Amino acid sequence: MESERIRQDHGSPVPFKPETVTAAFKTIPDLLARDEALIARGRSLDVDCQLGPSTQPFHLAIRAGRIVDMIPAPVLMRSWRFSYRATPAAFAAHWQKMPPAGWHDLLALTKRGQATLEGDLHPFMTHLQYFKDLLALPRRNGFGGLS
């Protein structure tokens, strides 16, 4: 298991509103549904995981690369195999059209203490590029224009 403590005391590199980050995260299932190539890359992936802003993570059920359920945490006694949570500031920066250096990759965010990766990392690592592209989808949807 790999765990890094989220530091909340860092300033944000871009202005943002926390509610817009959560709202943008909620669009990910629809954005994925329109991306057949990304779904195809996850075709052998079945996992229950917890992803999202550290202030409002979500439980996701992924089957054959498709998100079949996404519900805000906490859910009573819901299990997950791994969790990737980042500060709202981190997602806001990550979703910019040109993300600032050091905020442009999921593992850059864990290195700088803006995200935490926990649990059984096997499904995450076997589908690392899938999860990188999945969690970057709001950038494609123009999130960067909101800040």
Add this chain to the structure above:
Amino acid sequence: MSGFIEPIVGRYLHVEIEGEINRIYFEENGSGIPLVCLHTAGSDARQWRHLLVDDEFTRDFRVIAFDMPWHGKSNPPDSQYGSEYRLTTASYTATIRAFCNALGLDRPVVMGCSIGGRIVLNLAIEHAREFRALVGLEAADFQQPWYDTAWLNRPDVHGGEVCAALVSGLIAPNGPEVARHETLWGYKQGGPGIFKGDLYFYRVDGDLRGRTGNIDVNACPLYLLTGEYDFSCTPEDTLRTAAGIPGAKATVMERLGHFPMSENPEQFRRYIAPVLQDILDKQRL
């Protein structure tokens, strides 16, 4: 254009390294000052193909890029099949010196990226007088690890996919899409455990903290250039290293990451051209 043949020539050189003949694949183009280019961990010399066909650079430099043993078209040494590959400071240094000697190069310039950048620092520490100049890309005396290298070689994880996915974040966003794919393709093609074995040098054996202060840039000029989007060897890592080496020149390259020569060749050219010109100017003094 269909039928166009690039001027790069590829050949095999038999080189004795640490007591055993290795069959080393190298590519070259140009004439003049030998410029030996070292690829990153887990990849191969194809990363340098754009520099190798640069009309301006190859007018004054004999650009040479070789695949390290176990990488690209350089097979493992005959005696080493079945053993675990581990690059060390000593073996990496010996390989570069043996390659240059076997080709009969007269005080070449060596330019290396990532692990190649780190070993350039060791060449500056131990063998500066053998080289005309040294160029370290994404180079530092040490950098903090950001993942567990055990993930790179295990039977239940696809090595090519995980190696490429890990390093994909080291490429600056919004660069040329094909160049990004090509850079990652090199990682998808590495042999099992080779990236991990290279990182043994990077993470464990090649910590140069406390040694770089001995580098004498009067014996051999040293240039360090790092991409702003490299979060593995960060600009801060490079600037800290350079600050401890009197006379070393450090540059932070905008809109570039850990693979400047392959992820965005045009952007890299803007930064490496003045360095190569500076090296040329020093020869003409």
